[in-house]
Amino acid sequence: MPIVTVQQGPRSIELKRELVARITDAFVDTLQLPAETVQVWIHEVPPDSWAAAGKLTADR
Numbered sequence: 001m002p003i004v005t006v007q008q009g010p011r012s013i014e015l016k017r018e019l020v021a022r023i024t025d026a027f028v029d030t031l032q033l034p035a036e037t038v039q040v041w042i043h044e045v046p047p048d049s050w051a052a053a054g055k056l057t058a059d060r
Contacts, residue, residue: 001037010044
């Protein structure tokens with residue numbers, strides 16, 4: 001049973017639904033697994049707790 005972890009900033013529920021559907025489809029198509037065995041965990045990180053290139057995302 002694959003478990004996929006996605007770390008990202010907050011997104012709408014609609015975008016998260018599409019994301020998990022596409023990730024699941026990729027595993028089903030590529031590895032020929034039943035969709036029921038694919039788990040996707042989304043960890044949302046607020047902009048004030050995420051940085052790139054030395055700057056908080058909240059400050060961009």
